[in-house]
Amino acid sequence: MIMFSIFLVLIVIVCFLLIVVIMVQNPKGGGLSSTLGGSQQMGGVQKTTDFLDKSTWTLGILLIVLIMFSSLSFNSGNSDIKILDDKQIAPAKTEVPAPATPAAEVPAK
Template identity: 45%
Template sequence: MLIIFIILIILSAVILGAIVLIQNPKGGGLSGSFGGIGNQLMGVKQTTDILEKGTWIFAGLLAILCILSPMFIPKEAGSSSKSGELIQKTSATPPAAPSGNTGTLPGNQPSK
């Protein structure tokens, strides 16, 4: 099920990117790139409306899929015990003392 969500997320992200790249920030968009063919069939206003609706639909779909996909990640019973063992191992061993001279630095001699 998780693989289906991943495929849907990638597909909706690619389609959303394509829709955004098709749009022209000055309002020409799809109708300007086909030399007026979109103007004759649907009109400029309808073309931009369709692209704007598609942007909102795919952005919402992408958000919903990203929010719902963690619910389908399989929970492994052994994973929590492994992390608990790792925490116990690291906290049980004290840190090693530094090797070499553990005295003070030459400029920081304690006052006598």
């Protein structure tokens, strides 16, 4: 249960970082680089866009990996539950009721 809690905290942190990185980007391609200067005179403008793109992919992949590992850690905590084979379970015995005896025939009038 502790491992699942650790994964849950890490997933929340990665989700928050992913939201921040996505919100900084501009959907039209400008993003953070357009706020730093419109021309290519500034040295790190293209590198900023590349960094945001790579960090988005990295955080997305990290989120998927954390979710998979958290599901594995959550399932491994329930090792006390045992699944029985159908062969191990004895079928319930049901008694077949005896056929009803026919009622005495009523003479027809």
